Amino acid sequence: NFVWTASNPAGCVKRCSLLYTDSSSCNGDQSCMWVDALGECREACDQYKLEQYPQMVLSQVRDLCFADTQCRFDRTSTACKRRCEYAHTSQASCTADGDCMWDQVNYRCATHCNLLPGIAECSSNPMCSFDRTANGGNGTCEMQCQFAYPTQAACAAVSPKCAWSTNDNACMSDCAPLNEGQCADNSLCEWWSNECKRRCDVAYADPTSCNTDSRCMWDSTQSLCKKGCTYLTVDTDCNAVAGMCEWVPTRRVCQKRCEAVASTEAACMTNTVDVTSRCSWNVDQQ
Structure with a gap:
């Protein structure tokens, strides 16, 4: 007793x-x-x-x-210490505790992201993401941008870590630290070769930097960086970039149109084997 x-x-x-x-x-x-x-x-x-x-x-x-x-x-x-979800039942008392944060997804008090020790614990909280590049490469758990920076001005202040999405009207996290599920939920990102990356149109604003990324291509007609034709695996996606790409139904692949491959005869004839086998320079249309 x-x-x-x-x-x-x-x-x-x-x-x-x-x-x-x-x-x-x-x-x-x-x-x-x-x-x-x-x-x-x-x-x-x-x-x-x-x-x-x-x-x-x-x-x-x-x-x-x-x-x-x-x-x-x-x-x-x-x-x-007592776990945040048990220590606080109101948002006011929760946010007043520096170790805690109000979970805007589950509407309860939760342990602050920066106190979660590992990837598993961090990923289990929908408001957090694990940045593998931070803390000298050891990684750290951080609050996702849409929760940490609610205004466009606050979001811009931490660029390029975060970027304002006009589609979502919210601040979105840098893609690199996100896992596959979080990546799919972020309108600025796409899952690529087992890592999350910024979409081509978000990552690059000029043709030079755009074309240096093998997954992207510059569409001069729209002055926009887009995903490369060969990575568009659905005919509707391919046909949506009609000025740059064409769908080959017999092979079920999307390929770059010959006129988009090169603007000079020399470039056209010295391009890749795949291109030279299907493209030729049209003298009449010079």
């Missing part, structure tokens, strides 16, 4: 479950916390500390903290 506490003042105290039978009085005592799932008052997460368990090392105390579904271990302060 009693438990030893190393808190100031240290001593033997009555268990929280025997002291309180309702959430209000329980949560009013900082050494206790109310657990809705159990309908009872329990000792608070900060009980898991070295002072409380002098016979243990930090890693053992940390494991005790992890084992308690109400608690989380703060690696920075080495303190065991």
Whole structure:
């Protein structure tokens, strides 16, 4: 019925479950916390500390903290704290806690992205994305741009990490850190060779930089960088770029139109084997 506490003042105290039978009085005592799932008052997460368990090392105390579904271990302060979703029930109190953020997808309080330790934990939160290039290549979990920067001005201030999408009327994350699912949800990105990249029309604004990317091509008629013809695998997508591409139904492939391949006879005749086998210079149309 009693438990030893190393808190100031240290001593033997009555268990929280025997002291309180309702959430209000329980949560009013900082050494206790109310657990809705159990309908009872329990000792608070900060009980898991070295002072409380002098016979243990930090890693053992940390494991005790992890084992308690109400608690989380703060690696920075080495303190065991109550998980944000249990500590706060309102958006105001949640956002006032620097360790927490209001989950705008699930409408509950959640641990802030930058406190999530790994890719799995980070990816499980719909508001976060894991940037593999940050922190000296070790990666870090960050809040996605659409949640971190709600205005166009704020979004522009962190370019090129984020970019404003007029289609979504929201700030969208740099594509590189996103996993395949997040990439598909971002209108500025596309999944390419097992990584997420900016769409050609978003990534490049001039023909030189556009044409240096093998997946892209510059459409001079629209002054726009587009995905290369050979990567358009559906006839409707291919035909939508009629000025640059043509669909070959017998091979079910999209290829670049000969007139779009080269603008001079020399370039036309010295292009790739595939091009020279199907294209020729038309003297009459010079």
